[in-house]
Each structure stands twice: as structure tokens, then as C-alpha cells.
Amino acid sequence: MTAVAELMDYAEVLERFDPVLGLEVHVELNTKTKMFCGCANEFGGEPNTKTCPTCLGLPGSLPVVNGKAVEGAIRIGLALNCEIAEWCRFARKNYFYPDMPKNFQTSQYDEPIAFDGYLDVTLDDGEVVRVAIERAHMEEDTGKSLHVGGATGRIHGAEHSLLDYNRAGVPLIEIVTKPITGTGARAPEVARAYVTALRDLLRAIGVSDVRMDQGSVRCDANVSLMAKDAEEFGTRTETKNVNSLRSVERAVRYEMTRQAAILADGGSIRQETRHFQEADGTTAAGRAKETAEDYRYFPEPDLVPIAPSREWVEQLRATLPEMPWERRKRIQEEWKLSDEALRDLLNVGAVDLVAATVEAGATPDEARGWWVNTLAQEANSREMELGELPITPAQVAEVIGLVTSGELTNKLAKEVVQGVLAGEGAPREVVEKRGLKVVSDDSALLAAVDEALAAQPDVADKIRGGKVAAAGAIVGAVMKATKGQADAKRVRELIIERVGS
Numbered sequence: 001m002t003a004v005a006e007l008m009d010y011a012e013v014l015e016r017f018d019p020v021l022g023l024e025v026h027v028e029l030n031t032k033t034k035m036f037c038g039c040a041n042e043f044g045g046e047p048n049t050k051t052c053p054t055c056l057g058l059p060g061s062l063p064v065v066n067g068k069a070v071e072g073a074i075r076i077g078l079a080l081n082c083e084i085a086e087w088c089r090f091a092r093k094n095y096f097y098p099d100m101p102k103n104f105q106t107s108q109y110d111e112p113i114a115f116d117g118y119l120d121v122t123l124d125d126g127e128v129v130r131v132a133i134e135r136a137h138m139e140e141d142t143g144k145s146l147h148v149g150g151a152t153g154r155i156h157g158a159e160h161s162l163l164d165y166n167r168a169g170v171p172l173i174e175i176v177t178k179p180i181t182g183t184g185a186r187a188p189e190v191a192r193a194y195v196t197a198l199r200d201l202l203r204a205i206g207v208s209d210v211r212m213d214q215g216s217v218r219c220d221a222n223v224s225l226m227a228k229d230a231e232e233f234g235t236r237t238e239t240k241n242v243n244s245l246r247s248v249e250r251a252v253r254y255e256m257t258r259q260a261a262i263l264a265d266g267g268s269i270r271q272e273t274r275h276f277q278e279a280d281g282t283t284a285a286g287r288a289k290e291t292a293e294d295y296r297y298f299p300e301p302d303l304v305p306i307a308p309s310r311e312w313v314e315q316l317r318a319t320l321p322e323m324p325w326e327r328r329k330r331i332q333e334e335w336k337l338s339d340e341a342l343r344d345l346l347n348v349g350a351v352d353l354v355a356a357t358v359e360a361g362a363t364p365d366e367a368r369g370w371w372v373n374t375l376a377q378e379a380n381s382r383e384m385e386l387g388e389l390p391i392t393p394a395q396v397a398e399v400i401g402l403v404t405s406g407e408l409t410n411k412l413a414k415e416v417v418q419g420v421l422a423g424e425g426a427p428r429e430v431v432e433k434r435g436l437k438v439v440s441d442d443s444a445l446l447a448a449v450d451e452a453l454a455a456q457p458d459v460a461d462k463i464r465g466g467k468v469a470a471a472g473a474i475v476g477a478v479m480k481a482t483k484g485q486a487d488a489k490r491v492r493e494l495i496i497e498r499v500g501s
């Protein structure tokens with residue numbers, strides 16, 4: 001292990017340097033079959049059961065392009081406001097790596113299918129940053145290596161390695177930004193917001209499962225620093241396969257403080273790939289970064305070029321669904337949200353969850369209340385995304401329904417939600433198991449009311465004398481006696497009835 005890198009204070013980094021970002025996002029398409037063969041494109045499974053001579057690159061096997069994957073690539077390109085190439089082809093990217101049994105990756109080089117686009121990215125405070133897209137190109141995924149016997153799971157210290165080629169040949173789209181400059185202190189936030197916006201976009205067009213945790217969206221973050229008076233970009237590092245939105249932000253911030261410390265000390269940055277370490281938010285050196293020449297790209301001779309007709313491209317453009325930003329505008333109007341309320345909703349990543357909860361029968365206000373307040377806090381304290389919480393929109397709608405029908409008070413509903421989150425089952429099961437139903441049986445409530453009035457005769461007299469506000473003390477006593485399971489409004493009615501009679 002190398003010594004822990006020295007870091008520069010973030011504020012000082014910004015005084016002396018301007019960060020330059022470049023983001024490369026790999027997206028696995030959710031086509032039924034792989035990019036160049038008929039093998040199933042599914043996550044996981046017994047190792048090496050979803051392979052054939054083509055995706056293993058055995059001699060004599062020939063690839064055939066998956067039309068659905070090309071369609072997905074074009075849809076992504078169009079959604080990112082890109083030009084779609086009239087003619088493009090695949091290239092061989094040559095390198096030797098055990099997870100690449102052919103010793104080359106079929107990819108695109110100087111002729112990507114989509115290029116010159118942009119994506120508008122909204123930051124937490126509503127500021128919009130336009131990120132220019134350099135290209136979106138098609139390629140195939142590699143297999144997976146598993147290093148056994150070491151402490152870190154990395155190849156260093158491992159006794160042997162295992163290879164699973166189920167993922168080899170899965171269709172990938174690599175989306176590459178142009179250098180993102182001028183974001184200053186907000187560079188880490190811009191990086192996260194960009195990947196978030198891209199993920200939302202990909203989910204909307206339905207081309208990928210967009211599961212960062214399963215690797216169907218992976219981000220490589222390029223970071224370099226320019227001294228304030230410099231005119232050329234600095235040397236960049238590429239932090240590979242960052243696998244959560246939060247990690248993208250942390251990785252960029254860490255690289256900025258690490259590189260600044262080296263540069264300020266008169267050192268130079270090595271052009272290399274780096275690995276992000278989830279546990280402490282640092283990055284560690286990987287291999288020296290290859291240049292395009294190292295890969296000896298040449299056109300793939302076994303595949304015909306792709307020349308999507310303009311009619312087809314326009315047909316695909318017409319099938320694009322409502323984009324996330326259009327949807328946000330519509331939702332704001334339909335749910336009558338202020339800009340702030342919409343921003344809160346976006347910041348906690350709750351739009352889809354609230355929409356699904358509304359679809360399951362809740363009102364927008366109720367659904368928003370639960371997701372943006374209670375559940376967002378819960379996700380925050382568990383350090384996970386809101387959507388990863390072990391509760392579904394349908395379950396939240398069910399809890400809301402129980403409150404509306406008077407079976408639960410808000411306080412009890414919170415307890416039910418805690419039960420669902422703790423894995424005790426669906427809301428109704430939690431209600432049963434914990435015995436949380438509101439006591440709505442008037443005779444049971446009356447007994448508690450009578451008892452409370454008898455215990456506090458002075459309060460009873462006050463109410464009788466017209467001080468209705470004094471009833472609060474009796475309501476409190478009844479709530480305590482029923483362990484919070486009484487409907488407070490009904491209790492108050494019964495008290496007034498009782499005292500008056």
C-alpha cells in the first residue's frame with residue numbers, strides 16, 4: 001500500500017486552480033440478446049452459462065449486429081440532442097486482458113453513431129448547467145474477473161483468478177462529455193447531477209435497467225486541474241467504474257484535493273486510471289493510461305457498416321417518450337408545486353416514487369409528505385438512495401389509505417412505516433402484528449374518557465364551565481391510556497358529549 005496522499009483544503013484548491021471534468025458513462029442496454037450473438041443478455045446466473053463461440057471470440061465465429069442495440073443507441077443519441085451518423089462502423093480496440101478472450105473489444109473509434117449533443121443538468125439550487133456531449137458510441141461489455149485469496153478482492157495478493165464471460169458481449173453505449181469547465185466549487189456536484197440526469201433520461205427512454213449497483217450504469221470520472229493563470233488543461237486522471245451517484249461526487253472532490261496538493265508541491269500528475277474506494281472515499285492508483293495509439297484501432301472487417309436511413313431516425317425520434325425535464329414541468333403544474341417544493345422533490349430523488357404512490361391512490365400532497373420528509377430522512381440516515389429503501393410506493397399509498405379511513409393516526413402510521421422498513425411485512429401485517437389499529441370502538445373510548453374525567457374532576461369542571469380548551473388535558477390522558485391508538489378528534493367529541501350530558 002502507498003502512503004495516504006496529502007490533500008489540499010478544498011477552499012484553497014479553488015483559490016489556486018480551476019477543475020476540468022470529463023465524464024464517461026457506460027450504459028448496458030436491456031436488449032434480450034447480446035451485441036453480436038444470440039446469447040441471453042441477463043445479469044448474473046451461473047458463470048459461463050450464457051456464452052457461445054462468438055462472444056468468446058473463438059476462431060471461425062462471426063459476429064452479427066443486434067438491430068435492437070443499434071435502435072437503442074440511436075434513441076439515446078436523439079434524447080441527448082446528438083447528430084446521428086449517416087454512416088458509421090465498428091472498430092477493433094486491441095488489448096490483451098483476460099476478461100476479453102478475443103484480445104480486442106469490438107467498439108467504435110473515429111466514427112461513432114451519435115455525436116455533438118448536450119444535456120441540461122439541474123443542480124440542487126435550480127441552476128442549470130449545459131453539458132456538451134462529445135459522442136455516444138456502441139461497443140460490447142467485457143467479462144468479469146474474480147480475484148480469489150487476497151484481502152482486497154483485487155489482483156494484488158490474490159492466489160488465483162476466475163473468469164465469468166456471461167457479461168462478455170453485452171451491448172454497451174459509452175457516452176462521453178466534452179471537457180466541462182467553469183464549474184469551480186460545484187464541479188463535484190455537477191458530476192453527480194450529470195450522472196443523475198443521464199440516468200433519469202435513460203430510464204425514461206427505457207433502453208437500460210439503469211442499476212448502478214448491478215453495473216448497468218458505470219461512470220468513469222476524468223478530473224484535471226488548471227492553475228488560475230494556465231491556458232492549457234492539466235494532466236487528468238480517470239477514476240474508473242464509480243458505482244453510485246454519491247460516489248461520483250466524492251471521487252471528483254477527492255481527486256481535486258489530491259491533485260492540488262501534488263501540483264502545489266511542485267509535483268506532476270501521472271496520467272493513469274484510479275480506483276475509487278467506497279470505504280474511505282479515496283482513490284488509489286491503477287494502471288498508466290493508454291493512449292489511442294496503444295490500442296491500434298482498425299475497422300472491424302467482420303461487420304458491415306451501419307447506415308441508418310433518415311426515415312428510420314425520424315421514426316425513432318417520434319417514438320421518444322416525454323423527457324424527464326418535460327415531465328417535471330407537467331408534474332409541477334398538475335401537483336401545483338412551488339419551485340421550492342419541486343426542487344425538494346428532485347433533490348431527494350422522489351419524483352418517480354411520489355408519482356407511483358399517487359398512481360396507487362394517494363393524493364400528491366400526502367405522497368410527497370411521506371417521501372420528502374419521513375422517508376428521505378430515513379434514507380439519509382441509512383446512507384442510501386430513496387428508491388433503495390425497503391418500502392414500495394404501493395405500501396406507502398396503503399399506509400396513507402389507512403390514515404384517510406381513520407384506521408391509523410399519523411403517529412401510528414409512522415410506526416407502521418418503521419415496521420415495514422424493518423422487514424416486518426406489508427403495512428396491514430405490521431398493523432396486526434404490532435396491534436396498532438386506532439381504537440374506534442366508542443364504548444372502549446368512553447370508558448377511557450370517563451376514567452380520565454374522574455381522575456381530573458377540576459378539569460372536568462372547567463370544561464363544564466365553558467373552557468373547552470381544557471379538554472386537551474383529558475384528550476392527552478386518553479391518548480396515553482390507549483397508547484396513542486385513539487382517534488384524537490373522536491375523543492374530543494366524546495369528552496364534550498360526556499361533560500355536557
Ligand SMILES: [Zn+2]
Pocket residue numbers: 034037038039050051052053054055056169
Ligand atoms: Zn454469445
